[in-house]
Amino acid sequence: MHVRIQTWAxxxxxxxxxxxxxxxxQLQQDGFAFERSNHKIxxxxxxxxxxxxxxxxxxxxxSTVLIRQVAxxxxxxxxxxxxxxxxxxxxxxxAELATDILFKSRADFNSIHLELVNAAITGFGATDLR
Numbered sequence: 001m002h003v004r005i006q007t008w009a010x011x012x013x014x015x016x017x018x019x020x021x022x023x024x025x026q027l028q029q030d031g032f033a034f035e036r037s038n039h040k041i042x043x044x045x046x047x048x049x050x051x052x053x054x055x056x057x058x059x060x061x062x063s064t065v066l067i068r069q070v071a072x073x074x075x076x077x078x079x080x081x082x083x084x085x086x087x088x089x090x091x092x093x094x095a096e097l098a099t100d101i102l103f104k105s106r107a108d109f110n111s112i113h114l115e116l117v118n119a120a121i122t123g124f125g126a127t128d129l130r
Contacts, residue, residue: 005073011080013070014093019057026053047102066090 001022006012020039027034030053033045044050071077103109 001069003069003073005070011074011076013073015066015069019054020098022057023050023054026056063090 001017004014024036032049034041035043
């Protein structure tokens with residue numbers, strides 16, 4: 001996660017959150033074994049617990065989390081509140097969704113790998129990227 005505040009009024013704040021990094025930290029904090037490569041989690045010791053942790057991310061009280069981050073970076077927040085400005089409004093500027101697929105074995109993945117690559121190359125082009 002990183003937080004960036006605009007240095008001119010109205011002091012907008014941009015907050016970026018990486019869900020996979022959040023999950024990695026939760027697994028580490030709870031003492032579960034896992035293997036990762038960059039931002040990918042390759043293997044977990046307890047899949048059911050990992051799925052429950054991922055579900056917690058989706059149902060977090062995001063307004064509470066986000067306003068805590070805003071308060072940490074905006075020294076004028078108390079003054080803004082005193083001026084009776086109705087606080088922060090949250091919106092999404094950009095969002096990315098990753099659909100992770102779990103294979104039980106490398107052999108299972110290898111059995112469809114070429115088909116996946118072919119579908120990606122023939123099904124998508126540069127105009128599909130935004």
